[in-house]
Amino acid sequence: MGQKKRSTISDVARLAGVSITTVSRVMNRNYPVREETREKVEKAIEELGFKPNLLARGLIHNKTQTIGIITPSIENLFFSEVVKGIDSVIKEKGYTTFLSNTEGNAEQERLMIENMKDRSVDGIICINPRTKNIKSGYYESVSKQIPLVIINGYNKGIHCNYVLNDGEVGTYEALKYLYELGHREIAFLRGQYSYSYDVKENVYRQFCDEYRLDYKEENILVVEDGNGLETVEQSKALVEKVIEENRRFSCLFACNDWMAVGALNAAKALNISVPEDFSIIGFDNTIISQITEPRLTTVDQNMTRLGQISGNRICEMIQDKDIEIKKIIIETKLIKRESSKELN
Amino acid sequence: MGQKKRSTISDVARLAGVSITTVSRVMNRNYPVREETREKVEKAIEELGFKPNLLARGLIHNKTQTIGIITPSIENLFFSEVVKGIDSVIKEKGYTTFLSNTEGNAEQERLMIENMKDRSVDGIICINPRTKNIKSGYYESVSKQIPLVIINGYNKGIHCNYVLNDGEVGTYEALKYLYELGHREIAFLRGQYSYSYDVKENVYRQFCDEYRLDYKEENILVVEDGNGLETVEQSKALVEKVIEENRRFSCLFACNDWMAVGALNAAKALNISVPEDFSIIGFDNTIISQITEPRLTTVDQNMTRLGQISGNRICEMIQDKDIEIKKIIIETKLIKRESSKELN
């Protein structure tokens, strides 16, 4: 095919009748060049359609103007909105993003981080990483080698840069809201592995203690995949099964909107009306929560903003290597809609 | 910080007491090396934690093992599922993906393509590009420079590698299904700019002619943003307005599930019951269509598969530069659910 080779800086130099150094100076505007020479060079650049090779440049500077993003599954609205937030911010600063899905697999997660490092990215943002990899110290060692921001993951004593939603407060407010509506038997629905689920479960347990609710271990429901395309189905099946087994609770708190939708569908299948006979609260305030019937009461996480803040943060870290380590916590907000109601 | 510099091939060579050439051979296994030497080298590699610099490698081979993906908006389920499909396939072949959102902006789209080229990606996959950029010949010229696959975009006479859903057949079947249910006044809901909308609209017009339906220009409804987070709201507002203005149609065909959800919500707001008094059909079979109430009748596109096929295709193209240009068409399938019903 007509694939003419890309022209290089020396092609330009030859055509303009100058040295490659001069061409470089014209491009980078970092040294004075006589106006006349500059014009010659610019004309040559134009004519050849010359664009500098970013690989070569990266090799010299050891900077590539790229950011790696690791996410469990891009098809989850929560993550894709975060990714979009990151992308919008860093694109303006001239960065491009590498993206990789891990399917929530801890080993894959590490593999992808290593891959990003091998590709000399300038920084890495990891969304909802596996708790295991944080606890093991893996991420702490990574952040000693390269700027790293962890979104929605945290472990006390592990020094990393974190950006996270205040899942504690959000969960607490949601539970308290249910309590104030008169509910005393609250089911808790979560996925298997994630820091955010752990946090919420802890709050749930503490809350039950604090308000002397007679919670039973079996009111904590765990679906296998909390973030994938299967989540809705799995949650539905689980909640349906549990209700049919005659366990009693007047309401349910789900760790994300997908699980809440699953619970909602389970209720429908069993002819239990929401919110009259069963209240449901989700988490995340993805667009999903606005299109179900009834619309979901949920906890807003402002995912786009989460991404934007993380994007800005990683850029700061790249600029200033010795920047202090921080834990940035973003507020959540309870959004009351029609899936919750006072107990009859 | 403890950011020790990455060790290079010459560090390894020095430690092992051999030349860098030998180290390279051990790594790449492309030339015979004495067993004894190999062990020395491998030990040194291990000890230093040496990993080859992919930038340098790319500079030589002019291959980077990266693929660029351009998408209008990653937070749209359709696109993110496609991206996931691509990612899963090419990851296995050792590629990593660059991702960029264009927000449906035609200029941004070109800018991002150029960016990918500058980064020496081995191939580019563009999802739902703006028709304008195809028609203008822009993409045709790009594909002369670098392997390019266009997903869900097409223009006769423009020679590119396309992978697309059979939107024509899918739309036709959906309309015919509505017709067979007795509907004679069908509204058509689309977004502004995209090949896929154009295709569907054409089928709609032809269908009306063929079946002598008295379609009016005003039954073709156009929302501004067909792919963003605003789509549901915009569609709802539009459909609501149109129905209130007393235009008549017993059913509506939407170009994607989000728009269909908007229409569904409009019906709810107006107390029109679906499907009893109003039938709605969506397109894409995203998970959304399974969680609305009633669940949406829609046209399955199998987005993950679309991505996988495109991923495989781009890899083939990278391997064999002179591969023939192809248009791959993937079948769709009508999924009948509860949002459609025969006319009373």
Next chain:
DNA sequence: TTGTACGCGTTATCAC
């Protein structure tokens, strides 16, 4: 103001 020459980290070519 401009040019020469070397370095970034790797692979390929050619000797030995």
Next chain:
DNA sequence: GTGATAACGCGTACAA
């Protein structure tokens, strides 16, 4: 089997 050495495309001390 192994080792110099020249590329790959660009940036930059240093010299002129």
